[in-house]
Each structure stands twice: as C-alpha cells, then as structure tokens.
Amino acid sequence: MFTSAKDKMTDQLDDPLLDVRNVxxxxxxxxxxxxxxxEIFVNFFQRKRYSxxxxxWALRDVSFQVxxxxxxxxxxxxxxxxxxLLKLLAGILEPTTGEIVVNGRISALLELGAGFHPDLxxxxxxxxxxxxxxxxxxxxQKQMESIIEFSELNxxxxxxxxxxxSGMYVRxxxxxxxxxxxxxxxxxxxxxxxxxxxxxxxxxxxxxYRQRGGTILLVxxxxxxxxxxxxxAIWYEHGRVQAFGHPTDVxxxxxxxxxxxxEAVRSAAGKSRSVDQLAEGQRWGTGRVExxxxxLCDAEGIERSIFLTGAPMQIRLYYRADKPIEDPIxxxxxxxxxxxxxxxxxxxxxxLSIPRVEGEGEVVYHIPKLSLLAxxxxxxxxxxxxxxTEMYDYHDRAYQFRVHTGNTRERYGVVTLxxxxxxxxxxxxxxxxxxxxxxxxxxxxQV
Amino acid sequence: xxxxxxxxxxxxxRRMGGQxxxxxxxxxxxxxxxxxxYLVVRELKARYKGSLLGFLWTLVxxxxxxxxxxxxxxxITPNTTVPKYPxxxxxxxxxxxxxxxxxxxxxxSVVGNSNLVKKVYFPREVLPIASVLAQLVNFLLALVVLFxxxxxxxxxxxxxxxxxxxxxxxQTIFVTGLALFLSAVNVYYRDTMMIMDVVILxxxxxxxxxxxxxxxxxxxxxxxxxxxxxRLMYILNPMASxxxxxxxxxxxxxxxxxxxxxxxxxxSLVVLVFGYWLFTxxxxxxxxxx
Numbered sequence: 001m002f003t004s005a006k007d008k009m010t011d012q013l014d015d016p017l018l019d020v021r022n023v024x025x026x027x028x029x030x031x032x033x034x035x036x037x038x039e040i041f042v043n044f045f046q047r048k049r050y051s052x053x054x055x056x057w058a059l060r061d062v063s064f065q066v067x068x069x070x071x072x073x074x075x076x077x078x079x080x081x082x083x084x085l086l087k088l089l090a091g092i093l094e095p096t097t098g099e100i101v102v103n104g105r106i107s108a109l110l111e112l113g114a115g116f117h118p119d120l121x122x123x124x125x126x127x128x129x130x131x132x133x134x135x136x137x138x139x140x141q142k143q144m145e146s147i148i149e150f151s152e153l154n155x156x157x158x159x160x161x162x163x164x165x166s167g168m169y170v171r172x173x174x175x176x177x178x179x180x181x182x183x184x185x186x187x188x189x190x191x192x193x194x195x196x197x198x199x200x201x202x203x204x205x206x207x208x209y210r211q212r213g214g215t216i217l218l219v220x221x222x223x224x225x226x227x228x229x230x231x232x233a234i235w236y237e238h239g240r241v242q243a244f245g246h247p248t249d250v251x252x253x254x255x256x257x258x259x260x261x262x263e264a265v266r267s268a269a270g271k272s273r274s275v276d277q278l279a280e281g282q283r284w285g286t287g288r289v290e291x292x293x294x295x296l297c298d299a300e301g302i303e304r305s306i307f308l309t310g311a312p313m314q315i316r317l318y319y320r321a322d323k324p325i326e327d328p329i330x331x332x333x334x335x336x337x338x339x340x341x342x343x344x345x346x347x348x349x350x351x352l353s354i355p356r357v358e359g360e361g362e363v364v365y366h367i368p369k370l371s372l373l374a375x376x377x378x379x380x381x382x383x384x385x386x387x388x389t390e391m392y393d394y395h396d397r398a399y400q401f402r403v404h405t406g407n408t409r410e411r412y413g414v415v416t417l418x419x420x421x422x423x424x425x426x427x428x429x430x431x432x433x434x435x436x437x438x439x440x441x442x443x444x445x446q447v
Numbered sequence: 448x449x450x451x452x453x454x455x456x457x458x459x460x461r462r463m464g465g466q467x468x469x470x471x472x473x474x475x476x477x478x479x480x481x482x483x484x485y486l487v488v489r490e491l492k493a494r495y496k497g498s499l500l501g502f503l504w505t506l507v508x509x510x511x512x513x514x515x516x517x518x519x520x521x522x523i524t525p526n527t528t529v530p531k532y533p534x535x536x537x538x539x540x541x542x543x544x545x546x547x548x549x550x551x552x553x554x555x556s557v558v559g560n561s562n563l564v565k566k567v568y569f570p571r572e573v574l575p576i577a578s579v580l581a582q583l584v585n586f587l588l589a590l591v592v593l594f595x596x597x598x599x600x601x602x603x604x605x606x607x608x609x610x611x612x613x614x615x616x617x618q619t620i621f622v623t624g625l626a627l628f629l630s631a632v633n634v635y636y637r638d639t640m641m642i643m644d645v646v647i648l649x650x651x652x653x654x655x656x657x658x659x660x661x662x663x664x665x666x667x668x669x670x671x672x673x674x675x676x677x678r679l680m681y682i683l684n685p686m687a688s689x690x691x692x693x694x695x696x697x698x699x700x701x702x703x704x705x706x707x708x709x710x711x712x713x714x715s716l717v718v719l720v721f722g723y724w725l726f727t728x729x730x731x732x733x734x735x736x737x
Contacts (some may be wrong), residue, residue: 027735087734091568106568114566117489119496128489131482132567250711 015103016065017184017215018089023098025059025084060083060239061098066184070217073230073247075223075254079238082219086110086186089217097302104183107133112173112248112404118162122153123372125161126176133180143179150205151175171198185209187218223251223404224374224411255404259306282396289325289383289392293318296379296401308406309416313367317381319393324358327386335397336414337376338372348386371415374405455473472727476570486577491584505585506592509540516540516657529659534600538698539656539690541593544684545586546622547626547647553578553626554633554640559737571730572723575626583619593697603700610703614692617712621685624718627726634729634736654686657684685714 028396046341058081066072076082087093088100090108115132126147130140137417148157151171161169178185187206206229210216226233226247233247235254243253298304299312307313317330331346345365347354354363378397410416467475495501514671520532529535553575553728557564597604633639655663660677667674680687688711695703 090491092565092734094734095587108567111566115563117493119493120489124485124488128485131479131485132563132569134478134569137481137484 012335016101017070017103018066018217019099019101020062020064020089021099021101023059023062023088023095023100024057025081025088025093026096027056027058027220029054029056035353036110038344057239059088059095062230062236062241063098063182064234064241064244066215066217068183068215069213070232071210071230072156073226073233073250074219074236075221075226075251076216076232076236076242077258081239082112082236083188085363086188086217086219089184090186103182105180106186107177107180107182108186108188109174109177110186110188112170112177114173116173121160122151122157122164122172123148125172129176130180133177133182135180143181144244145176147179150179150201152185167195173201174198174205178202178209182337184215184217187216187220189220189222209268223255225269227251228411229403229408241332251405255306255308255382258402259304262305278395278398283394284396284399285383285391285393287393288323288390289319289321289328291330291381291383291393291395292320292360293398294381294395294400305400306402306404307370307372308404309372309410310369310406311407312371315365315367315379315381317363317365317383318360319357319383320360321364322356324356325357325385327394328354328357328392329384329386329388330354330363331382331384333337333380333382333397335378335380337378340414342372342377342414370403370406371401371418373408373410373412373414373416374403375414376400376402460594467727468567472570478572479569483571483573483577486573487581487584490577490581490633494581505589509537509544509589512540513537517601520657524658524662531600531602534597535604535659535694535698536657537577537593538602538694539654541586541589542618542690542693543651543654543656543686544589546689547651548585549579549582549622550625550629550641551640551647552582553622554629554643556626557630557634557733558637558737564733564737572627572726575630575726576623578630579619579623579626582622583615586615596695604697605696605700605702606636607702608696608709609694613698614689614696614703614708615717617708618689620712620719621689621715623730624715624720624722627719631722631726631729634733650684650686653680654684654690655680660687660691685718686713714731 018274060124062085064072074082074085084093086108087110088095089102090106090110091102092108092110113129115129117128120128123445126144127137127140131137133385148154151157151168153168153172156164157167161172164172181301185206203225206216210229218226218229228246232245233250234241235243235250237257242257243250295303295314295316295318296305296307297314297316298307299314301314301316308365315332319330321328329346329348331344333341334343335341347363350365377400379399379401380394380396381399382394383392384394392397405411408416495504498504500507513536516536517533520536522531556574556578557571563569564571564574594604629639629643660680663676663680665675665677667676681691688707692703692708692711695701
C-alpha cells in the first residue's frame with residue numbers, strides 16, 4: 001500500500017524534505033549487559049559472557065517521504081516504535097539498516113526545555129537552547145524579543161530558571177523551539193502540556209507555522225489533533241506501517257482495530273464486571289428489586305466497551321424482584337471521567353410506567369445517536385420507588401465505556417449538540433470536501 | 448517569526464545511517480560552534496555559582512598547593528634545593544591542573560549530559576570539547592596571575608615567550624584527544640572515571656612537576672637492560688615534555704628545542720586523531736547507551 005503512494009510522489013518535482021528509506025532499528029535488550037569492569041570480571045569466571053543480549057526490532061523496513069509544506073501524523077499504540085522513529089529522524093538514534101536523508105533543518109519538540117540549565121537565566125537559556133538546535137547567536141538575537149513575548153515571561157526573563165514554575169519552563173521551551181524556524185518540526189505529544197490557554201497558543205503557533213509553509217511530523221495519542229493538523233497520517237504498529245493515507249480514514253481504521261482488540265480481551269477475560277464484584281460502598285439499597293446485570297450494547301445488541309460518537313447505543317438493565325413490587329422507576333446516571341454529571345435519564349422522565357415487577361426482567365434505554373464526544377464515561381444504575389423514598393438498588397459508576405470520535409469533527413467539550421449553522425451570507429461549498437470514508441460509521445460497530 | 452523563508456540553504460543535506468564523511472562532521476561541528484560557546488559559559492558559570500571567591504578558586508587552589516609543596520619539598524630534600532622553587536613549581540603545576548581537570552571533567556561529559564544526548568541532536572563531540580575549553584579558559588586566567596607571581600619571584604622569562612601560545616595549543620590538542628577518547632569509553636564502561644582517578648594521580652608523581660627531572664637517576668638497570676630514565680620520560684610521557692617546554696620559557700629563560708616540541712606536537716595530534724576517530728565511530732549509539 002505504501003510503495004504505490006511513494007511512486008506517485010517521486011514523479012513530483014520537489015525534492016522531499018525527509019526521505020526515509022527502508023529503515024530498521026534493532027535494540028539489544030541488555031538486561032545483563034556488562035556495565036563495568038567488575039561485572040565483566042565476574043561474568044568471565046561464570047562463563048556468561050555471551051549469554052545476555054536479546055534482540056528487539058523496534059522498526060522494520062520503514063519507508064516514507066515528507067515533502068515541504070506537508071504535515072504527517074503518526075498514530076499507534078504505546079510501544080509501537082513511534083518514539084523510536086522520531087528519535088531516528090531527529091538524529092538522536094542511528095538506524096541499524098537503511099537510510100534517512102534530511103534536506104533541511106529539523107527541530108524536535110521531544111521534550112520541551114531539554115538542555116535548560118537551572119543556574120542560567122531565561123535569556124541565557126534561550127541562547128543555549130537555540131544553539132542546541134544548531135542556530136547561531138545572531139539568529140537567536142534576532143528572535144529574542146519575539147521569543148520572550150511569546151513565552152509571556154517578560155519580567156522573569158533575567159531570573160535564573162531554577163526559580164521558574166514548571167509552566168513557565170514549558171512555555172519558554174516551546175517558545176524557543178517554535179522560533180527556531182525549522183524546515184521540519186517533529187512534535188511528540190508536547191501539546192498536552194501547559195494550561196488550556198497556552199495550549200491554544202501553541203496550536204495557533206503551529207497553524208501559523210504551517211501557513212508559512214512549514215512541515216510537521218506529529219506523533220500523538222490525541223487523534224483529534226492528528227485529524228485537525230495533518231493532511232496525511234500513518235498508523236504504525238508492530239514495527240510496521242499498517243495504514244497510510246487521509247488522517248480521517250487512518251484514524252478510523254486504527255480505532256476499529258483498537259475496539260476489536262479491546263473486545264477480544266474482554267471476551268477472553270469473560271464477564272469481568274459482574275455485579276458481584278462491585279466494591280464496598282459502590283452498591284447500596286434495600287435489595288427488594290435487584291439489578292443483577294447491566295450490558296452496554298450496540299444497535300445489534302452485542303456488548304461493547306467502545307462506542308463512536310453518532311452511533312447507536314443501548315444500555316440494558318436486568319433486574320430481579322423476589323416479591324412483587326409496584327411501580328418502580330429505573331434510572332441511569334452518566335458521568336464523564338472528569339467528574340461531570342452529563343445526564344440522568346430514567347423511566348419516569350421517559351414516560352415509561354412499569355406497573356409491577358416480579359421475577360426477572362429487562363429494562364432497556366435506547367440511544368439512537370450517541371451525542372457524547374471522545375472520552376471515558378461511567379454509568380450508574382438505580383432502581384427506586386415512585387416517591388423516591390426507598391432505594392431498591394444502586395450501582396455507583398460501576399460500568400465504564402469509552403467513546404471515540406466518529407463522524408464528527410467536533411472536539412471541544414463533552415457533547416455534540418447536533419445543531420445547524422446558518423448565515424445571511426450566500427453560502428459556498430467547502431473548498432476541500434472530505435473524501436468519502438473507507439468505512440461508513442454504521443458498519444464500524446460490526447467489525 | 449517575521450520571515451517567510453523557511454528554507455535554510457546554509458543547512459547541509461544530512462544523511463543518517465550512512466557514515467558521515469570526516470569533512471561533513473567537521474563542518475557540522477563548525478555549524479554548532481555557538482553551542483560550544485554557550486556550553487563553555489554554562490560550565491564556567493555553573494561551577495562558580497554560589498561560591499564566594501568565584502573563579503578566583505582557580506588561582507587560590509594552585510597557590511595553596513604551592514605553599515604545601517614548597518614546605519614539603521624543602522623539608523624532604525634540603526640538599527637539592529631548586530632555586531626559586533615556588534616559581535619552578537607553579538610553571539609545572541598550572542599546566543598540570545589544566546591537564547588533569549580537563550581530562551577528569553570531560554570524562555563524564557557525555558554521560559552527565561544524558562538529558563541532552565537523549566533528547567536533542569547535535570554533534571556529541573561538542574560536550575567533551577566544551578569541558579576542555581572551559582578548563583582552558585581557567586588556565587589562561589591563571590596564567591595572567593602566574594606572570595604576576597613570576598615577576599615577584601624574579602623568574603627568568605625567556606625572550607622566546609611568544610612560543611607560549613604554541614605550547615598551550617599543543618597541550619590543548621593533547622587534552623582534547625584524551626578527552627574524546629575517555630568520554631566515549633566512559634559511556635560503555637563507567638569505571639573509566641574511577642580508574643582515571645588513580646591513573647592521573649600516578650601520572651602526577653611520574654611527571655617532574657614538584658621535583659626536577661635531575662633528581663631521578665640518569666639510568667636504571669632492569670633485567671640486564673640499561674634504561675635511560677630521562678629519555679624514556681620524555682618519550683613515554685608527553686606531559687613531561689609539555690611541562691618541560693613551559694619551564695624552558697617561563698622559568699629557565701631559555702629557548703625550547705623546536706624538534707623536541709615538534710615531536711610532542713605530532714604525538715598530541717596522533718592522540719587527537721585517534722580519540723576523534725574512536726569518538727565518532729561510537730557516538731551514534733550514545734542516544735541509546737547513556
């Protein structure tokens with residue numbers, strides 16, 4: 001899948017800014033590697049000299065090119081070799097085989113403020129950090145005012161940075177890095193630092209850098225930022241490229257895969273969140289109506305732990321009442337993992353009257369289009385009498401699920417309101433309509 | 448961020464994976480010369496932050512040592528008193544301090560800067576070189592004071608004192624070569640530092656710094672071979688030659704033999720080339736080894 005894209009690209013006139021050719025990287029896992037003469041000496045007598053090193057291929061035969069002005073996103077689970085790849089590109093590691101040709105200056109935002117010295121002032125550290133990226137003193141002098149202004153550290157700039165807060169430290173680090181005006185900016189998750197305000201500023205700076213023709217290679221777990229910044233994406237796993245193309249498609253394929261694997265793990269582990277396993281204090285009530293099971297399902301009624309924004313969802317409550325109970329109310333509380341109480345529907349609000357329950361039965365809450373945005377959520381379930389004086393059974397935030405970005409591009413807040421925008425201006429179609437998806441959302445849940 | 452030009456024609460095409468040529472490496476090092484400057488500044492500033500006397504320590508330390516050695520030496524060997532012993536000693540001690548401090552601080556320079564080596568690309572040789580240069584700066588400052596003292600002690604400063612920068616250059620080359628070699632080895636074997644502690648101490652006593660070479664026997668018999676100690680000292684120990692040259696110019700007030708100096712220069716260059724060769728051969732792996 002990769003060679004065809006590459007062939008197409010080589011027809012273009014532009015030289016690639018970055019050319020990665022069949023790069024592999026092997027690490028020796030030397031847990032027992034001799035680190036000192038003493039160990040060598042001891043091991044010599046124990047005849048263990050060559051027993052230790054195991055090999056591990058972090059990358060295998062990776063090839064791709066990045067052209068000036070492009071921005072490429074790399075996604076993949078932890079330990080998939082993404083960071084290794086970035087370090088290779090930055091020149092910190094050397095490939096075991098293959099070749100990387102860089103035709104310009106690279107700045108790597110691998111760790112903001114790497115190389116800052118606590119005893120030097122902010123200003124001195126700007127020089128030190130800038131020259132670390134390969135700039136000259138004059139170039140740094142030219143950028144100085146702009147760097148200080150961006151970092152908002154005006155009054156503290158001549159103070160030794162050991163007196164800085166961690167936020168100030170990061171602001172200065174980002175400010176220097178973005179001002180080094182690299183041809184290629186390598187970004188590794190660093191946008192997740194600083195307060196919301198500064199994160200916004202970083203995003204803004206990165207967008208402006210792109211508009212000036214800058215090239216970005218972004219590695220992130222934040223799939224939303226990959227989709228919003230990048231025009232191509234690579235899904236990278238098991239040391240190999242798994243998918244390559246438009247970010248939305250690649251992200252979708254990746255999410256499907258993640259969901260599949262999580263489901264597989266869950267079904268392999270059997271029913272992990274059995275009602276019996278609820279922790280002390282997580283469940284209370286008189287028990288005259290017991291909620292014996294809760295299932296989070298897709299439209300087909302298959303149990304899931306991952307749902308997509310915009311896709312249908314069912315929450316199924318199974319109850320048992322040993323003696324007949326009149327007019328109970330079943331309800332749900334939905335919390336975001338950050339603590340926000342998002343919603344609290346129940347059968348009463350839903351105008352579903354259940355005159356009497358006896359024995360075992362089922363109550364289902366149907367959500368036609370899930371309006372939650374990406375994130376982690378938990379569900380509490382309750383059975384209560386009509387006058388709200390007797391709690392029969394309550395499971396507090398006992399059932400977890402995740403939502404991944406589906407068909408929406410919204411990524412702020414917790415929910416999408418599903419509204420429509422209009423204007424009194426004559427609307428024009430979007431200049432770059434998104435290409436059709438490889439996988440329609442409706443099918444995702446079935447994969 | 449005012450410019451719209453993002454392409455830096457000054458930045459050469461960089462090729463990773465294939466070996467960089469020597470010329471590419473040197474031009475890369477040149478591109479990072481300002482980093483070298485700031486690392487030296489950092490090292491000097493960091494060392495003297497919070498100490499009352501600051502860089503004066505570079506001078507106080509040899510002066511105290513001078514006092515100790517003068518006392519001890521005149522007590523141990525009252526017969527072979529060297530004229531103007533303090534001046535004699537300082538002419539050897541200051542270059543020696545440059546040598547030993549240069550070697551010892553640079554050994555740990557790569558390992559000690561692992562936060563940089565793991566996070567940022569730059570030519571790694573900058574680190575040991577910066578350590579050596581920081582010590583060179585200290586040495587040059589100490590030299591200023593040395594000249595003052597030599598004047599006080601009425602030492603015979605040679606008319607050929609203009610050769611001094613050449614000797615300093617030769618010594619710097621020698622120290623840099625050792626620094627590159629040892630700092631690279633230290634990445635793989637952390638014992639290098641401990642071993643060098645002892646080696647430097649032994650080296651100090653084997654070099655005529657606080658004693659004149661003449662107090663050693665001219666020849667010595669081992670297993671039936673007659674060894675010319677004085678000759679061997681100069682052949683095997685470049686520091687002996689270098690310190691000898693300093694003394695010629697600053698203490699004895701004579702001319703220093705040029706062919707002798709030349710041989711020391713060649714030795715130093717060989718050490719530098721070998722150290723640099725070894726360093727560049729293994730420096731690509733520093734990112735995963737430190």
